[in-house]
Amino acid sequence: MASLSSFIGCSCPSGVFRAPINGGKVRACLSVDVQGPSSTKLQTGKLGCSSEEVIESERKLFVGTYARAPVVFSSGKGCKLYDLEGREYLDMAAGIAVNALGHGDPDWLQAVTEQANTVTHVSNLFHSIPQVELAKRLVAKSFADRVFFTNSGTEANEAAIKFARKFQRFSHPDAKESPPFEFIAFSNCFHGRTMGALALTSKEHYRAPFEPVMPGVTFLPYGDIEAAKNLILKGKIAAVFVEPIQGEGGIFSATKEFLLSLRNACDEAGTLLVFDEIQCGLGRSGHLWAHEAYGVYPDIMTLAKPLAGGLPVGAVLVTERIAAAINYGDHGSTFAGSPLVCNAAVAVVDKISDPEFLLSVSRKGEYMKNLLKRKLGENPHVKEVRGQGLIIGIELDVSASPLVDACRNSGLLILTAGQGNVVRLVPPLIITEQELEHAANVLLDCIPVLG
Ligand SMILES: Cc1ncc(COP(=O)(O)O)c(C=O)c1O
Structure with missing residues (x-):
C-alpha cells in the first residue's frame, strides 16, 4: 500500500506526520522538534510537505466536490486552528457549527x-x-x-x-x-x-x-x-x-x-x-x-x-x-x-446542557451582535445583523466571499450563507468575549474589501 507521503508527495520518509493537539511542540516526521504553531515560526521544510504540495496532490486525487479555501490545517486548540505553516486562525466557523467545545476539549x-x-x-x-x-x-x-x-x-x-x-x-x-x-x-x-x-x-x-x-x-x-x-x-x-x-x-x-x-x-x-x-x-x-x-x-x-x-x-x-x-x-x-x-x-x-453554559452562550451572542452592530452597522453594505445566541448572520448587499477571504488572510475563519451575501458566524460555544471582540475588529479591518 502506498504511504501517505507518496500520496501527498512530501519527503517524509516514514509517512508519519503527527500534528500537535495542544499547541505545544510538534514532532515532525523527521523526528525533529520544531516550535509549535503558537510561535508562528514552524518550518514547513522540516515537516516534509508544504500546504501547496498537499493542495496540489489533493487536486489530482479527490473527486472535485469541494471548493476549498487554500489552507491545510494541522492542529487546533480551543478556538484556534493552526495551518501547516504555523499560522494561527481564530475559528468562527467551528467546522460548520460542529466543534461546539472547540478543539481538544x-x-x-x-x-x-x-x-x-x-x-x-x-x-x-x-x-x-x-x-x-x-x-x-x-x-x-x-x-x-x-x-x-x-x-x-x-x-x-x-x-x-x-x-x-x-x-x-x-x-x-x-x-x-x-x-x-x-x-x-x-x-x-x-x-x-x-x-x-x-x-x-x-x-x-x-x-x-x-x-x-x-x-x-x-x-x-x-x-x-x-x-x-x-x-x-x-x-x-x-x-x-x-x-x-x-x-x-x-x-x-x-x-x-x-x-x-x-x-x-x-x-x-x-x-x-x-x-x-x-x-x-x-x-x-x-x-x-x-x-x-x-x-x-x-x-x-x-x-x-x-x-x-x-x-x-x-x-x-x-x-x-x-x-x-x-x-x-x-x-x-x-x-x-x-x-x-x-x-x-x-x-x-x-x-x-448545563444552564450556566447555555446562559453564557446567550450573553456572548448578545454581546457579539451589539458589537457587530456598533462596529459594522455604519457600513453601507451591511443590511442587518441577526441571529440568536452564537448563530449570527451579517447580511450584505453584495457577495460576502471577498470579506471571507480577507478575514482568512488576517487569521479569522468565517462562513457564508444565504445566496452568498450573508456572513455566518458559528464559533465554538466556548469562545470568550475577548475572542469575539478580536473577530469583530478583524471584520471591521477587512470590510473595506467590499468597496
Ligand atoms: C439544518 C441542516 N440540516 C441538515 C444538514 C445536513 O447535515 P450533514 O452535512 O451532516 O449531512 C445540515 C448541514 O449543514 C444543516 O445545516
Missing part, C-alpha cells in the same frame, strides 16, 4: 481516548453502554421518548422521512388510497444531500443535476402561515420539515406564530411536525434546543453537527406514538451510534 478528549481504549465499534447487532447513556440524556432533556442514531445530518433527515412515511401508513391501516406521503419544506431551507433530504432542500442548484429526486415535496415561503395551513389541511402531507433557525439559508429565525400555526395545523390534519435542529440545536441558540425559545414542540427532531464534538453522529428524536410505528428492519446503519462516538457525545451533552 479535555473532557471530550478523555471520553474519546478512554472509549477508544475500551471498545470503539460493535455494530447495531449488539448493545453498548455509551449509546444508552447518550439516549437517556437526549430523552431526559427533550420532548422525545425515543432516539434513533445516524452518522450525519442528512441521514437523520433521511430516517425522519422514512419514519414519517411509516407512521402515516401505520396510522391509516384501512386507507383505500395511499396514506399521506407528501412533504412540506420552506424557502431557504437546507436538509441535506442524500436523495430524500435533497428533495427537501430548497436550493434548485443542489437538486437539479440529480432529478428526479423524491417526488411529493412542496416548498412554501418560510413564515407563510396561510399557505402552510391551507396545504396541511388538505390532508396529503405526511410531515412538515422546518428549521426553527435557518443556518445555510442565511440565519433566519422563525416566528412563534409561524411555528405555532404549523403545530396546530399538523395536529388537526394528523401531519407530523419535524424540527431540523442539526445546525441550530444543542445550545447554539442559547437554549438547549432552539424550539424551546418558542414553546412549540415537534413530533420529530433531527440533530447532528455538534453532538459528538467533531465525530460523525446524527440523531432522530421521536415521541412514543411515532416509535410505535417502526418495526425491526425498517431502518438501520452499520456505524451509527458507535460506543466511541456516543461516549464523546455524552461529554458534549453534559457540558452544553
Whole structure:
C-alpha cells in the first residue's frame, strides 16, 4: 500500500506526520522538534510537505466536490486552528457549527481516548453502554421518548422521512388510497444531500443535476402561515420539515406564530411536525434546543453537527406514538451510534446542557451582535445583523466571499450563507468575549474589501 507521503508527495520518509493537539511542540516526521504553531515560526521544510504540495496532490486525487479555501490545517486548540505553516486562525466557523467545545476539549478528549481504549465499534447487532447513556440524556432533556442514531445530518433527515412515511401508513391501516406521503419544506431551507433530504432542500442548484429526486415535496415561503395551513389541511402531507433557525439559508429565525400555526395545523390534519435542529440545536441558540425559545414542540427532531464534538453522529428524536410505528428492519446503519462516538457525545451533552453554559452562550451572542452592530452597522453594505445566541448572520448587499477571504488572510475563519451575501458566524460555544471582540475588529479591518 502506498504511504501517505507518496500520496501527498512530501519527503517524509516514514509517512508519519503527527500534528500537535495542544499547541505545544510538534514532532515532525523527521523526528525533529520544531516550535509549535503558537510561535508562528514552524518550518514547513522540516515537516516534509508544504500546504501547496498537499493542495496540489489533493487536486489530482479527490473527486472535485469541494471548493476549498487554500489552507491545510494541522492542529487546533480551543478556538484556534493552526495551518501547516504555523499560522494561527481564530475559528468562527467551528467546522460548520460542529466543534461546539472547540478543539481538544479535555473532557471530550478523555471520553474519546478512554472509549477508544475500551471498545470503539460493535455494530447495531449488539448493545453498548455509551449509546444508552447518550439516549437517556437526549430523552431526559427533550420532548422525545425515543432516539434513533445516524452518522450525519442528512441521514437523520433521511430516517425522519422514512419514519414519517411509516407512521402515516401505520396510522391509516384501512386507507383505500395511499396514506399521506407528501412533504412540506420552506424557502431557504437546507436538509441535506442524500436523495430524500435533497428533495427537501430548497436550493434548485443542489437538486437539479440529480432529478428526479423524491417526488411529493412542496416548498412554501418560510413564515407563510396561510399557505402552510391551507396545504396541511388538505390532508396529503405526511410531515412538515422546518428549521426553527435557518443556518445555510442565511440565519433566519422563525416566528412563534409561524411555528405555532404549523403545530396546530399538523395536529388537526394528523401531519407530523419535524424540527431540523442539526445546525441550530444543542445550545447554539442559547437554549438547549432552539424550539424551546418558542414553546412549540415537534413530533420529530433531527440533530447532528455538534453532538459528538467533531465525530460523525446524527440523531432522530421521536415521541412514543411515532416509535410505535417502526418495526425491526425498517431502518438501520452499520456505524451509527458507535460506543466511541456516543461516549464523546455524552461529554458534549453534559457540558452544553448545563444552564450556566447555555446562559453564557446567550450573553456572548448578545454581546457579539451589539458589537457587530456598533462596529459594522455604519457600513453601507451591511443590511442587518441577526441571529440568536452564537448563530449570527451579517447580511450584505453584495457577495460576502471577498470579506471571507480577507478575514482568512488576517487569521479569522468565517462562513457564508444565504445566496452568498450573508456572513455566518458559528464559533465554538466556548469562545470568550475577548475572542469575539478580536473577530469583530478583524471584520471591521477587512470590510473595506467590499468597496
Ligand atoms: C439544518 C441542516 N440540516 C441538515 C444538514 C445536513 O447535515 P450533514 O452535512 O451532516 O449531512 C445540515 C448541514 O449543514 C444543516 O445545516
